Amino acid sequence: MCLHSEAVNPSDGALVRKVLDGDTDAYGVLVTRYRTEFARYATGLCGDADSAADAMQEAFIRAYRSLGSCREPEKFKAWFFRILTNQCHNVRDRRKAHAPLEVVSTEAAEQADDRAIQNDLRRAIRTALKDLTKEQREAFVLKHIEGYTYGEIARLLDEGVDALKMRVYRARDVVKRRLEELL
Amino acid sequence: MNRGSGFSEDTHAYFDGDRPDAAERDRHAADQFAQATAAFVQGEAVPGREVDRAVMAVIRAERRQSAWRWFIQPQVFRLRPVLAAAAIFVAAVGISMFGGGSAADPDGAGNALTTVLVRFELRAPGASAVALAGSFNSWDDEAVPLVRGSAEDLWTVTVPLTPGEHQYLFVIDGEEWIPDPHAHAQVDDGFGQRNSVIIVAPRGVVRS
Secondary structure, three states, X not given: OHHHHHHHOOOHHHHHHHHHOOOHHHHHHHHHHHHHHHHHHHHXXXXXXXXXXXXXXXXXXXXXXXXXXXXXXXXXXXXXXXXXXHHHHHHHHHHHHHOOOOOOOHHHXXXXXXXXXXXXXXXXXXXXXXXXXXXXXXXXXXXXXXXXXXXXXXXXXXXXXXXXXXXXXXXXXXXXXXXXXXX | OEOOOOOEHHHHHHHHXXXXXXXXHXXXXXXXXXXXXXXXXXXXXXXXXXXXXXXXXXXXXXXHHHHHXXXXXXXXXOOOHHHHHHHHHHHHHHHHXXXXXXXXXXXXXXXXXXXXXXXXXXXXXXXXXXXXXXXXHOOOOOOEEOEEOOOOOXXXXXXXXOOEEEEEEEEEOOOEEEOOOOOOEXXXXXXXXXEEEEEEXXXXXXXX
């Protein structure tokens, strides 16, 4: 029944309204929900898990502080997604200015052949992602890392499906060429 | 035939990757691509629950601060005119009866405290927990836990701070209080130890 489902798994809108009424714990439900959903997206955009953790933390805090300006609480997901995406780009730019991105677990890479191959593949994707524009990276990660449909991506990014397909196609082309060089 | 857009069905299939590319070279590239994306999806480390804990710790601390702020800052109330008139009447009667003095009138200038997100980080080899305590959270050694990064000894947290000067220390495993080795300044805490100092500018993210 609908009421039961709402009680067990409250909608974004219901949670946002609770938070605005002073229920801080309700925000924890949103944090867990969208940290789980967007963790890999943030990692793909930022380049590594540590940067992604920073970006997610800052995005959730920013979103909490400006929750009153979320005009359509039911669309919290798309609203937060924009904040997170901007924060990922900020963190990536900041890290680029301070240190190289390629600091992730290279020491563990050669422990076993199979694992080393997997690590090589992952590192190749991380490197290839750096060659994409910000817009291409967003669309590429959503499509090929997260497995979203074009319709879902269009709703999240508020863009047309045709333009997204073209962007993903170009991104995929760049990534493929880069992989050929790297692998 | 198309899907109501400018692209034909074939073009859509091509962009979707449903149609194999013509050349063998492209097929090889497609295989590599599929393997690499699959490896990324399956094996890449991603942020976990530690993010939730850090976010909620910061938000709860900020909420406690804002509860206090409510009492000391100008507030805007929305009131129906009829109720406002009644309240003014009651107040006027009260003043005339008890001869109360005049109250200071707040200037109404919007001086609401804004906050700036500040990222703290510490390398703490061997630590199993690190927290941030400072003048901004009444030196509570449990309020703001740091999150351990994938580089095992690096701990970080992002905290909203009001512009101005703050003193702080890191707390290792709930016992050892240490200053930030990378702080811009350290000051005497009056008890023979040193506190780290951070000065937060009104805009932008500041690092410790």
